[in-house]
Amino acid sequence: MELQVKTLEGGAAGSITVSDEIFGLDPRTDLIHRVVRWQLAKRQAGTHKALGRSEVSGTTKKFVRQKGSGGARHGNKKAPQFRGGGKAFGPVVRDHSHDLPKKVRALGLKHVLSAKAKSDSIIVVEDAKAAEAKTKALKDQFAKLGLTSALIIDGSELDRNFALAARNIPMVDVLPVQGINVYDIMRAHTLVLTKAAVTALEERFK
Template identity: 60%
Template sequence: MELKVTTLDGKSAGTVDLKDDVFGLEVRPDILHRMVRYQQLKAMAGTHDVKNRSEGARTGKKFVKQKGSGGARHGDRKAPQFRGGGRAFGPTPRSHAIDLPKKVRVLALKHALSSKAKNGSLIVVDSVAQQEAKTAALRTTFGKLEWASALIIDGAAVDQNFALAARNIPNIDVLPIQGINVVSILKRDKLVLTKAALEALEARFA
């Protein structure tokens, strides 16, 4: 698959050949769904907690004798049925993460890249390096390129001026190649790869 390379000025910068086994797969929504669920569950903090019967601050004394009161038999006031008592079967801190084979995770990333290439939302730029960290100028550039919602992936290190200028622009995400993931790709309308990012991806899947 051949794709044109552009610059941030909108000028042509040649072409690149994309590998069909990475960018030309028939997209499988089920694989993407499994990966999105895996990422979202792994990102959950899992710090929710309530006090159970043993953690309450109330006294542990038996408040009514076992028999002869004419009422039910009870122990202390920390029982769940009493106001101020502990919570029965409440949530406790835990990890929500699920397992997903590495081969499936790699395949999901390929399908996400293929989905962007298939619908024409994949863009390759020569470089995103900037002379100055000017948000207003970069917003104007994105407007001309029609990048209203985009994920921009650079090489091993993102140009600092570009990262500073882009971080306050809504619906624009900037990541190094190490941070590329399925959720971030699907979240934005366009996927922008620099030539350095493309070379790193090809080396990763080689």
């Protein structure tokens, strides 16, 4: 598969041949969905907690007589139906993450890259570098490329000026190639890859 390469100013800079095994697959939404669920579950803090009836303070003395009150036969103020009582089946601190095989994770990334390529939502740029950390200048360049919601993936190291200029632009994320992930790709409308990122991805899946 051949993709056109552009400059940050929106000009043409030739073309690049990319692997069909990464960018030319028929996208499987079930694989992408599994990886996104795995990512989001792993991100959950799981620090939610409610006190059960064994953890709240309250008397366990029988506070109403067994018969003759006209009410139920209660023997504990900590029961869930009383104000200040413990929560029945409340949330507890736990780990929400679950296992997902590495092969499925790798396939999910390939299929989401193929999905972006199939919908013409990938832009390959020569590099992601800025002479100075000026957000306004970078926004003007993005406007020429037609970027509103984008994930920009560079090589193993980000250009400091580019990263600083981009971090104030809403709906634009910049990551090194090691940080590429299915959820962020799906969240962004356009995926922007540098030539270094494409090379690194092909090396990774070789």
